[in-house]
Structure formats: C-alpha cells, structure tokens
Amino acid sequence: QSVLTQPPSVSGAPGQRVTISCTGSSSNIGAAYDVHWYQQLPGTAPKLLIFDNINRPSGVPDRFSASKSGTSASLAITGLQAEDEADYYCQSYDTSLSAYVFGSGTKVTVL
C-alpha cells in the first residue's frame, strides 16, 4: 500500500495531453517536501524525469511538466508520443515513516 496514490492508468491519442495525479498527505507532500517523477520503460530501470517539483534534467523534453499544490502533485505530458508509453512514478519523503516513498505508479498508454 503506497502512501502516494496515483491512478493506475491513463491513456491518450498521439498529440494529446494527459495528466497524472499524485496524492499524498500532511506527512509527505503536504509537509512541503519536494516531489520528483520517474519514467520506467518496459524492462528498464526508472529514469528521473522531473526533480524538485518542476525541474527537468538535461535531455528530458519540455513536453513533460509538473506542478505541486497542497498535498498533491501532477505530471503533464503534452503532444503525447508513442515512446511515452511507460510507467510513471512520483516520489517524495515521508516524515512519519522517515523514508523516501514512491507512488503506486501510473501506466500511460498511447492509443
């Protein structure tokens, strides 16, 4: 049972915009801890997609953007492409658990 809740799946046609939510609580996202996002292509390790709530590492397309408000965060993918089909995870820190926590994960399907 993840402490960060994400929708199991989202889908969209090529070129469309999809968003993925990440809902936490007052002991993690709501405690002002940063949210980070990872993309995991099938059979590969997670890859850092967004760090410190809104920042993209070098090489990540600007089609990926993120935001955070209150006890939630969201990741948006605009201009959806076939290669965006993957699992996406949010991550933060939880002060009650004294641990870094990951979301339950969202599978993005490109129709």
Next chain:
Amino acid sequence: EVQLVESGGGLVQSGGSLRLFCAVSGITVSSEFMSWVRQAPGKGPEWVSVIYSGGTTYYADSVKGRFSISRDNSKNTLYLQMNSLRAEDTAVYYCARQRGQYYYYHYMDVWGKGTTVTVSS
C-alpha cells in the same frame, strides 16, 4: 559518464543471506549519497537504504535489522548485505545516486540496471 553496475543477485531460500554489489564509475562513491531501491514484480519502486557521504546509514522499516549497507572506497563499490531473507524480499534491486539540497528533498538521478533477488519459501 556515471555508471552503476549491480551484481550478486540470485535464488536463495527463505532465511538465507545474499550480498549485492554495485560497481560505481564516473563518480567517487565516498563523496556521494548512495542508495538501494528495490522493485517487486508488478509493483512500484521501494526505497531500501541509503549511505551518506559521511557514512551515516538509514533503512526502511521493512529491512531494518536484517539488511546492511556499506561501501569500499578503495574499490569504489557499494554493498547491500541481506540476512534473514523472506519471500517478500523478492525483487529487482537497483543502486542509485541520491541527490538534493537536504536529505528530505532527495531524489535518485542515476540508476543501475538492477540485479534480481528471488527468495523461495
């Protein structure tokens, strides 16, 4: 280029032990915050442990008292000693570099390809 290469995974019986290795290149392991993250089949990632550059270590409650993280500065290698293994420890284990301004803002910016641990009951 930073590279992390895990090894040491395998099949072990419940109650057994295993030692994982992470060979690091491109960075100095003693200067970084290095962590182990695991992912059970069909599940999301789960943070397991971290060792700070100063040597302080932290563990997830699920492994505390059973797992031990360490490093060999001369070999630039990270280790995870896993004892009293349980079926629920079955997962792919990744080593990763942890970064961020303060520990509670940390994220994992470089990951290895992982090594698979299977615990049979």
